[in-house]
Amino acid sequence: MPKNDIVIRIGGESGEGIVTIGEVFVRIAAFSGLEVYTFRTFPAEILGGHVIFQARIADRPVLSQGDEIEVLVSLNQEGYDNHIGELNAGGVVIYDSNRVQPAGGGDDHVLCPIPVSDLARGMGFTRGANLVMIGAMIQLLGLPLGKADQVVTRRLGHHEDLLSRNLEALGLGHSYARQQVTQRLPAYLEPPTEGAGQRLVMTGNQALALGAIAAGCRFFAGYPITPATDLMEFLAKELPRVNGALVQAEDEIAAINMIIGASFAGAPAMTATSGPGLALMIEALGLSSMAEIPIVVVDVQRAGPSTGMPTKTAQGDLYLSFYAGNDEPPRFVIAPSSVEDCFYQMINAFNMAESYQMPVIVLSDQALAPRVETCPPFALDQVRLWKRQMAEPGAGNSFERYSVTRTGVSPMTTPGTGGGQYIAEGLEHDEKGNPDDSPQMHETMTEKRWRKVDSARHDVFSLDNAVEEWGDRDAAIGIIGWGSSLGPVKEAIVRAQAAGYRVAALFPKILFPMPDVRISRFIKGRRVIIIPELNMLGQLGRVVEHRYTHQIVRNAVDIISLNKYQGLPFRPVEIFDEIVQVTQALTRRAKMAPAQKVGQPSLRY
Amino acid sequence: MRTLPEPIAVRELKSDVKPIWCAGCGDYGVLNAVLKALSDLRTDPASVVIASGIGCSGRFPAFVSTYGFHGVHGRVLPLATGIKLANPELTVLAVGGDGDAFSIGAGHLPHAARRNVDITYIVMDNEIYGLTKGQPSPTSPLGMKRKASPYGTTDEPINSVAMVLCYGASFVARGFSSRPRELAEIVKRGLQHEGFSYIEVISPCVTFHDTYGLYKELTTPLPESHDPSDRTAAVMLALETGVKHLGVFYEDARSSHHAQIERLREKSGGEFSLEDVMARFYR
Ligand SMILES: Cc1ncc(C[n+]2csc(CCOP(=O)(O)OP(=O)(O)O)c2C)c(N)n1
Ligand code: SF4
Numbered sequence: 001m002p003k004n005d006i007v008i009r010i011g012g013e014s015g016e017g018i019v020t021i022g023e024v025f026v027r028i029a030a031f032s033g034l035e036v037y038t039f040r041t042f043p044a045e046i047l048g049g050h051v052i053f054q055a056r057i058a059d060r061p062v063l064s065q066g067d068e069i070e071v072l073v074s075l076n077q078e079g080y081d082n083h084i085g086e087l088n089a090g091g092v093v094i095y096d097s098n099r100v101q102p103a104g105g106g107d108d109h110v111l112c113p114i115p116v117s118d119l120a121r122g123m124g125f126t127r128g129a130n131l132v133m134i135g136a137m138i139q140l141l142g143l144p145l146g147k148a149d150q151v152v153t154r155r156l157g158h159h160e161d162l163l164s165r166n167l168e169a170l171g172l173g174h175s176y177a178r179q180q181v182t183q184r185l186p187a188y189l190e191p192p193t194e195g196a197g198q199r200l201v202m203t204g205n206q207a208l209a210l211g212a213i214a215a216g217c218r219f220f221a222g223y224p225i226t227p228a229t230d231l232m233e234f235l236a237k238e239l240p241r242v243n244g245a246l247v248q249a250e251d252e253i254a255a256i257n258m259i260i261g262a263s264f265a266g267a268p269a270m271t272a273t274s275g276p277g278l279a280l281m282i283e284a285l286g287l288s289s290m291a292e293i294p295i296v297v298v299d300v301q302r303a304g305p306s307t308g309m310p311t312k313t314a315q316g317d318l319y320l321s322f323y324a325g326n327d328e329p330p331r332f333v334i335a336p337s338s339v340e341d342c343f344y345q346m347i348n349a350f351n352m353a354e355s356y357q358m359p360v361i362v363l364s365d366q367a368l369a370p371r372v373e374t375c376p377p378f379a380l381d382q383v384r385l386w387k388r389q390m391a392e393p394g395a396g397n398s399f400e401r402y403s404v405t406r407t408g409v410s411p412m413t414t415p416g417t418g419g420g421q422y423i424a425e426g427l428e429h430d431e432k433g434n435p436d437d438s439p440q441m442h443e444t445m446t447e448k449r450w451r452k453v454d455s456a457r458h459d460v461f462s463l464d465n466a467v468e469e470w471g472d473r474d475a476a477i478g479i480i481g482w483g484s485s486l487g488p489v490k491e492a493i494v495r496a497q498a499a500g501y502r503v504a505a506l507f508p509k510i511l512f513p514m515p516d517v518r519i520s521r522f523i524k525g526r527r528v529i530i531i532p533e534l535n536m537l538g539q540l541g542r543v544v545e546h547r548y549t550h551q552i553v554r555n556a557v558d559i560i561s562l563n564k565y566q567g568l569p570f571r572p573v574e575i576f577d578e579i580v581q582v583t584q585a586l587t588r589r590a591k592m593a594p595a596q597k598v599g600q601p602s603l604r605y
Numbered sequence: 606m607r608t609l610p611e612p613i614a615v616r617e618l619k620s621d622v623k624p625i626w627c628a629g630c631g632d633y634g635v636l637n638a639v640l641k642a643l644s645d646l647r648t649d650p651a652s653v654v655i656a657s658g659i660g661c662s663g664r665f666p667a668f669v670s671t672y673g674f675h676g677v678h679g680r681v682l683p684l685a686t687g688i689k690l691a692n693p694e695l696t697v698l699a700v701g702g703d704g705d706a707f708s709i710g711a712g713h714l715p716h717a718a719r720r721n722v723d724i725t726y727i728v729m730d731n732e733i734y735g736l737t738k739g740q741p742s743p744t745s746p747l748g749m750k751r752k753a754s755p756y757g758t759t760d761e762p763i764n765s766v767a768m769v770l771c772y773g774a775s776f777v778a779r780g781f782s783s784r785p786r787e788l789a790e791i792v793k794r795g796l797q798h799e800g801f802s803y804i805e806v807i808s809p810c811v812t813f814h815d816t817y818g819l820y821k822e823l824t825t826p827l828p829e830s831h832d833p834s835d836r837t838a839a840v841m842l843a844l845e846t847g848v849k850h851l852g853v854f855y856e857d858a859r860s861s862h863h864a865q866i867e868r869l870r871e872k873s874g875g876e877f878s879l880e881d882v883m884a885r886f887y888r
Binding site for chain 1: 683689695
């Protein structure tokens with residue numbers, strides 16, 4: 001029986017082709033009709049340092065990087081020593097037997113020695129070692145050589161002599177493994193022979209970038225920062241092709257001011273950064289709120305504070321996104337939950353920015369941004385764009401740029417339009433944009449700007465991708481989460497339900513404004529709400545407690561924050577265990593002391 | 606530059622907002638020079654954007670009936686860069702004070718210069734922070750005593766013309782608000798120059814640092830023999846002590862930022878379709 005859901009890890013020093021092997025292997029798997037989901041760590045240094053490339057491959061959609069490792073691929077001794085402890089009992093080790101000496105004879109594991117270095121040297125092509133290893137891997141794990149040939153040809157097609165040598169190396173590894181390793185491995189794949197539909201193989205950042213272009217983005221300014229940089233690199237190539245422009249700015253403050261300028265002049269505009277960059281952008285985010293200029297800011301969160309851990313993940317910028325800024329600048333916050341969702345939430349981001357003339361922050365993270373997932377092709381023909389509301393100015397200097405309206409949205413003009421002249425103003429101003437700091441005007445305009453948030457509520461929560469809710473509707477336990485922890489939560493719930501537990505879950509994709517009606521209703525029927533987050537303080541948890549105090553108190557609901565702050569994403573088992581524990585505590589409580597809390601009080605700081 | 610068949614009178618180019626500047630402030634002279642330049646060039650006010658940062662000088666856009674953007678302190682250059690790139694048909698001016706330009710916003714100057722963004726940047730240099738009521742600025746004379754420097758300042762003033770010349774700007778000039786006619790001519794040349802036009806304007810603050818007398822003495826036109834295509838000579842003149850030259854120090858005709866971006870678009874080539882880009886990611 002094939003085990004059509006396996007986790008493969010390749011570990012070692014960076015620069016050893018680990019990522020190449022991983023990426024090519026994953027593409028072969030996807031090309032063979034399987035679903036993939038990668039997880040990788042990055043070395044702190046450019047060259048050298050330890051990296052992990054992990055791929056989960058299955059015949060059904062994969063939602064997380066999984067819990068355990070079934071196959072370890074080792075190119076050198078260190079790549080073996082550092083990871084063997086995490087390999088499942090009975091797991092498979094595929095290794096370069098010229099460079100790796102399995103410790104203790106490897107009794108607990110199935111050993112597949114491949115003399116990769118010798119084989120490559122034998123064909124006079126030492127650089128082909130990676131392909132020899134890939135050849136062996138596909139043979140051992142059940143992927144077809146024909147598909148592998150096609151993937152390698154696609155990658156190297158334009159270098160003809162290199163291609164033939166690489167294909168030769170691939171074949172060599174494949175035939176060696178077929179002849180020398182005759183036993184059936186405990187973990188192997190069996191790709192579907194037909195019926196695998198069209199799928200995309202894409203990273204989170206690529207999906208955000210593609211979504212931006214689809215949403216009409218025509219101007220980007222940004223400053224390089226891990227893990228947001230490759231989003232800029234993608235757009236650097238594509239934006240000029242749609243008559244757009246991209247500037248690598250001198251810093252993040254410049255970047256955000258450039259996009260505000262560009263948007264004012266009529267081009268839908270965005271920037272992308274990580275936490276430290278977002279911190280620098282806060283003043284100008286307020287300008288976007290005040291002058292009512294639409295912009296989109298992507299924050300690919302990483303662990304902090306300060307420079308923190310540039311290559312490690314976190315969900316620590318929710319407070320920053322919600323609240324940072326002097327006084328109270330209205331803005332929207334969106335958190336996509338998967339590679340596919342990145343595309344669609346980017347459309348929402350531009351639509352909300354453009355139609356409400358406000359800044360929108362999109363919160364991705366270091367785990368989601370670089371990882372490769374298979375997902376259905378994006379429904380490009382179903383993309384609906386919400387445009388700016390434009391004014392048709394009359395003659396004279398009477399245009400009221402900041403007219404006070406019922407929705408809060410004031411029709412605007414683009415420079416170049418005769419009679420539409422106005423000053424985009426960062427000072428408090430009257431309807432014409434003239435500075436005015438009278439008590440009445442500040443009150444009126446503050447309310448007008450915030451009224452847009454209320455108006456947006458109506459429009460955005462009718463979108464079917466604004467909130468994702470699933471699970472057992474009347475379960476006593478509910479999970480509320482955000483962003484890229486959706487996958488692990490989904491998987492944990494599938495497992496919990498299979499084991500007889502009942503759970504419901506709700507993930508707002510549009511985080512601010514909050515879907516108050518949905519969340520209130522969700523809280524109401526529950527006894528316990530678990531809020532898993534990759535931060536220490538439980539930022540969404542605190543917002544929920546504060547915002548829905550009434551519902552929580554009246555229904556005697558316990559809010560339990562499940563926090564992880566190691567720089568790593570959730571594993572499904574961590575969520576699953578929490579569901580089990582909370583269920584047991586609820587059962588105990590029902591039997592014994594009804595007033596007893598089921599968990600630690602969540603607010604510690 | 607989008608022009609009108611008939612020039613618009615300076616009167617009509619003014620907005621109905623009255624300047625809030627102190628009587629005698631140098632910024633009035635700069636405003637008049639800019640209005641005259643726009644009128645002389647028959648610029649269509651609907652195609653002009655005046656962007657600014659924060660300061661007394663930053664209030665400038667409100668007094669002109671063009672489009673304007675009053676942004677945050679020190680960020681006028683990136684703001685103007687975005688405006689110009691999004692619509693190169695606009696005539697874009699950036700204006701502000703010496704604090705805005707050389708202190709909080711100093712990091713943006715070399716980049717606007719080296720990109721050669723096609724905007725005209727007018728710095729109203731009064732050697733003081735006017736709006737915040739008289740603290741020393743990066744161009745204040747050494748030893749200047751104010752409330753924030755009761756024993757005198759310790760920092761050398763910046764020579765902005767020399768600095769911006771060394772940043773590689775393609776147009777560098779200095780004017781004086783007390784000579785609005787000459788200043789208007791400089792502004793016109795700056796507006797017509799396709800690239801980054803830097804204009805330092807000596808614009809005294811009568812309230813906190815009155816330098817009218819001093820600069821009537823110290824200013825003198827650039828020598829007639831000066832060749833504005835000679836950057837080295839321009840730097841030497843800018844570094845001369847005991848004198849402040851007025852006029853166009855330097856001008857060259859290298860390609861502007863938006864022209865270069867247009868070239869990138871041609872290089873990026875090919876019909877674009879979202880489907881094709883997505884198709885690259887099919888497994
Ligand atoms: C981020 C920020 N810091 C400080 C200020 C306060 N501030 C406003 S204008 C200004 C300096 C103004 O001096 P200058 O740029 O020379 O312009 P002037 O008023 O002299 O025309 C300062 C420090 C501010 N508005 N924003
Ligand atoms: S304080 Fe100085 S700079 Fe400001 S308006 Fe008055 S004179 Fe002009």
